[in-house]
Amino acid sequence: MIGRLIAFSARNRLLVLLATLMLTGIGIWSLINTPLDALPDLSDTQVIVYTEYPGQAPQVVEDQVTYPLATALLAVPHAKVVRGFSNFAVSFVYVVFDDGTDLYWARSRVLEYLNFAAKRLPDGVTPTLGPDASGVGWVYEYVVLGAQRTLAELRSIQDWLVRYQLITAKGVAEVASVGGFERQYQVIVDPQKLQAFGIPLDKISDAIRASNQDVGGRTIELTETEYMIRGRGYLRGTDDLGAVVLKASPTGTPVLLHDVARIQLGPDERRGIAEMNGDGEVVGGIALKRDGADALNTIGNIKTKLEQLKPGLPDGVHVTPVYDRSELIGRAIHTLTRTLIEESLIVAAVCVLFLLHARSALVAILTLPIGVLIAFAGMHALGIGSNIMSLGGIAIALGAMVDAAIVMIENAHKHVERLKPGEPRGAALIAAATEVGPSLFFSLLVIVVSFLPVFALEDQEGRLFKPLAYTKTFAMAGGALLSVTLVPVLMLLFVRGRIIPEHRNPINRVLIWLYRPVIGAVLKAPVLTVLLAALALAATAWPVSRLGSEFMPALNEGTLLYMPVTLPGLSVTKAAELLQTQDRIIKSFPEVESVFGKAGRANTATDPAPVEMTETVINLKSESEWPAGMTIEKLQAEMDQALRLPGVSNAWTMPIKARIDMLATGIRTPVGVKVFGPDLHELERLATDVERVVHGIPGTTSAFAERLEGGHYIEIT
Structure with missing residues (x-):
C-alpha cells in the first residue's frame, strides 16, 4: 500500500505539490493565529464563590457563611475539592472540578446550588461568583500615578475611568483595584443628640435611604406638548445629606440630619494597600485574563486601551506597568524559536556534509519547515497554544523527521551509482523510494506510538506534558506522510547532476575507518560486551538514587515574587510601614528595576490574602547589567538575608509558579x-x-x- 502511494505521488507531481502548498498555507495561517504563552495553563477548572458580610469577625463569617456554602457545594457534580476561607468581613469558597470539566458548565451548576444555599445565609448576605479567569490569570499589573493628586483622587480615577476602559479589552475577565482610598459619605452620629430628640439609630439609615431616590409620575399635555413628570431626590453632596429630614418637633420644626450628626467625605475601611519602590503608597490595578484567552493578545489589547486612554486622563496622571507577562512570553518564545532555527540549520549542514550534494540535501531541508507547519495546523485544530512545552515537542521531533528523508536520499544515491552512463534516473529513484519507504513510514509511526502513554496522564501532569506529546505526534505524523508523498517528488526534481559515491566522501571514510575496528571487536567478544554494558547500567544506580525530583523544572520568569507573612492582628497602618521598609531595601539592590508591593487583598475574588500577607513583585534588570558572578539564586539569598525582620517569615517564588502552587495545594508553597x-x-x-x-x-x-x-x-x- 505504501509502495503504491509512493508510485502514485511520483506520477502526480503537480497534485502532490499543490496539496503541499495548501498544507503549507494552512500551517502558516495556524502559526499566525495560535495563542502564545510562556507555559500551558496548569490550573484546574475552578469556580470561586465570593461573599461579603460587612463588619463580621472571621469566626462569625465561618459559621454563618463559609460553612453553609461549602457544605452545600460539596454536592455539585464533578466537584473534587471544596476549599473555604474566612477572613474579616469576607468569605471565599473555591470549588475545584474534575479535569476536563467545562468552566461555564461548572459555573452554571454552582449557580444552581447557590440558589438553595443562599436561603441558609443571614439576611442581606448575597454570594456572588468570581470572574471566569484561571488561577494564573494575573497577566498585567499597573499603578496610577499623579504628582499633584491624593490617593483618594487616584483611586477614583482608577475605579471610574481606567478600570472601565480596560474591562472592555478583548480577553479581559476582570480589572481589580488595590491601594489608595475609596471615598464615601460618612455620617457620624452623636448619641446624646439622638437621645435628646428621641430618634432611634435605625431611623437615620431609613431616612437617608428614603431621601436618596428619584421618582417618576405620568405624563401631562400642555399646549400641544407632552411633559414627563419626575421628582428629583438624589443626594449630591454633604449639604444634601445634612438637609435630610428625620422628624418634626412638637412645634413643627424639622429635625435635620446635621442637627444630630457630623457629615463628611472620608475613606472607606481598607483591607489592601499598595506601595512602589519604597517611595510610599500608590494606587494599583490588576488585569485578569479570561480563561482560554490568548495571553499575549489580551495584554496587547490592554496596552492598546491604555494608549487610547492617555489623552483622557487628568493632567499629570499617567499609568505605569509594574508586571507585564508579555515580556516573559516574548523571551521564552524567542529563545525557543532561536533554538529551533539553530537546530534546523545544523540539520541542514549535516545533510549537505554527508550527502555532498546540495540539491539532494534540499529534499531533506524543505521537509523540515513543512512538517513543522503541519504540526502547527494540528495544534490550532485542537486549541493548543504555542508555549515552551508545545514548541519543545517540535524541537524533539526535528531530528527524527528529517531522518526518513536522508535515508531515502542515500538509498536513491546508491541506486543512481549503479546506473549505466546516460540511463534515465526516474525509475531508479522511484524504486529506491519504494524499497525503503514502507519501513521508514512505519518506523516513524512507531515513534509516534511510543508517546501514547503520555496521553493517559491526568490533571496537572496531563496539562503540562500533553502539549509536548501532541506536537511531537503531529510533527512525526507529518514527517511520515511527507516521506512517502513529497520526498519522492522532490527527489525526482532535485536529485540531478553528478552524484559522489559514499566511499569517496571523506567524512564517511573517516567514520567508517573508526567504526569497523569497534564493531569487529565487540562481535569477537560478545559476552564481555554484554557484561560491560550491564556494569555500566549498574553503575548508574547510585547517582540515580541521589537525584531529586521535581514536578517541573524551575522557569526563570525574570521577575521575583516576595511573599512574607507576619502574625495575625497587624494593623493596616503598620502593614503599610512594613511594606515600604521592605520595598526600600529591595530597591537598593542594583539588579532591581522596580518593586511593587501589595499587603492584604485586591478587590477581586481571586485574592483572599489577609492584611498580614504581602506580595511584592520584583522586576529585575537584564542579566547583562548585573555585576559579574551574580546569579538569581545568589541575588535571592542576599535579599533574603537583608529582609530578615523580626516577626516576618520570608518566602520566595515567582509569579506564575506561585499561582500554580496555590492552585495545586491551596497554600502559597509547593509543599505543605x-x-x-x-x-x-x-x-x-x-x-x-x-x-x-x-x-x-x-x-x-x-x-x-x-x-x-x-x-x-x-x-x-
Whole structure:
C-alpha cells in the first residue's frame, strides 16, 4: 500500500505539490493565529464563590457563611475539592472540578446550588461568583500615578475611568483595584443628640435611604406638548445629606440630619494597600485574563486601551506597568524559536556534509519547515497554544523527521551509482523510494506510538506534558506522510547532476575507518560486551538514587515574587510601614528595576490574602547589567538575608509558579502539611510544632504555620 502511494505521488507531481502548498498555507495561517504563552495553563477548572458580610469577625463569617456554602457545594457534580476561607468581613469558597470539566458548565451548576444555599445565609448576605479567569490569570499589573493628586483622587480615577476602559479589552475577565482610598459619605452620629430628640439609630439609615431616590409620575399635555413628570431626590453632596429630614418637633420644626450628626467625605475601611519602590503608597490595578484567552493578545489589547486612554486622563496622571507577562512570553518564545532555527540549520549542514550534494540535501531541508507547519495546523485544530512545552515537542521531533528523508536520499544515491552512463534516473529513484519507504513510514509511526502513554496522564501532569506529546505526534505524523508523498517528488526534481559515491566522501571514510575496528571487536567478544554494558547500567544506580525530583523544572520568569507573612492582628497602618521598609531595601539592590508591593487583598475574588500577607513583585534588570558572578539564586539569598525582620517569615517564588502552587495545594508553597481536628487551639499548637520541626529539615528555606487564632477583639457582652 505504501509502495503504491509512493508510485502514485511520483506520477502526480503537480497534485502532490499543490496539496503541499495548501498544507503549507494552512500551517502558516495556524502559526499566525495560535495563542502564545510562556507555559500551558496548569490550573484546574475552578469556580470561586465570593461573599461579603460587612463588619463580621472571621469566626462569625465561618459559621454563618463559609460553612453553609461549602457544605452545600460539596454536592455539585464533578466537584473534587471544596476549599473555604474566612477572613474579616469576607468569605471565599473555591470549588475545584474534575479535569476536563467545562468552566461555564461548572459555573452554571454552582449557580444552581447557590440558589438553595443562599436561603441558609443571614439576611442581606448575597454570594456572588468570581470572574471566569484561571488561577494564573494575573497577566498585567499597573499603578496610577499623579504628582499633584491624593490617593483618594487616584483611586477614583482608577475605579471610574481606567478600570472601565480596560474591562472592555478583548480577553479581559476582570480589572481589580488595590491601594489608595475609596471615598464615601460618612455620617457620624452623636448619641446624646439622638437621645435628646428621641430618634432611634435605625431611623437615620431609613431616612437617608428614603431621601436618596428619584421618582417618576405620568405624563401631562400642555399646549400641544407632552411633559414627563419626575421628582428629583438624589443626594449630591454633604449639604444634601445634612438637609435630610428625620422628624418634626412638637412645634413643627424639622429635625435635620446635621442637627444630630457630623457629615463628611472620608475613606472607606481598607483591607489592601499598595506601595512602589519604597517611595510610599500608590494606587494599583490588576488585569485578569479570561480563561482560554490568548495571553499575549489580551495584554496587547490592554496596552492598546491604555494608549487610547492617555489623552483622557487628568493632567499629570499617567499609568505605569509594574508586571507585564508579555515580556516573559516574548523571551521564552524567542529563545525557543532561536533554538529551533539553530537546530534546523545544523540539520541542514549535516545533510549537505554527508550527502555532498546540495540539491539532494534540499529534499531533506524543505521537509523540515513543512512538517513543522503541519504540526502547527494540528495544534490550532485542537486549541493548543504555542508555549515552551508545545514548541519543545517540535524541537524533539526535528531530528527524527528529517531522518526518513536522508535515508531515502542515500538509498536513491546508491541506486543512481549503479546506473549505466546516460540511463534515465526516474525509475531508479522511484524504486529506491519504494524499497525503503514502507519501513521508514512505519518506523516513524512507531515513534509516534511510543508517546501514547503520555496521553493517559491526568490533571496537572496531563496539562503540562500533553502539549509536548501532541506536537511531537503531529510533527512525526507529518514527517511520515511527507516521506512517502513529497520526498519522492522532490527527489525526482532535485536529485540531478553528478552524484559522489559514499566511499569517496571523506567524512564517511573517516567514520567508517573508526567504526569497523569497534564493531569487529565487540562481535569477537560478545559476552564481555554484554557484561560491560550491564556494569555500566549498574553503575548508574547510585547517582540515580541521589537525584531529586521535581514536578517541573524551575522557569526563570525574570521577575521575583516576595511573599512574607507576619502574625495575625497587624494593623493596616503598620502593614503599610512594613511594606515600604521592605520595598526600600529591595530597591537598593542594583539588579532591581522596580518593586511593587501589595499587603492584604485586591478587590477581586481571586485574592483572599489577609492584611498580614504581602506580595511584592520584583522586576529585575537584564542579566547583562548585573555585576559579574551574580546569579538569581545568589541575588535571592542576599535579599533574603537583608529582609530578615523580626516577626516576618520570608518566602520566595515567582509569579506564575506561585499561582500554580496555590492552585495545586491551596497554600502559597509547593509543599505543605495539613493538620485536621475539631479544636482550633490544639490545631494551632500542633501546626507550630510542625513548623519548628520542618525548619530543621535540610533544604528548607522557610517554614510558617498559618495562625488560626491570635486576632485581637474588643468584646461587648
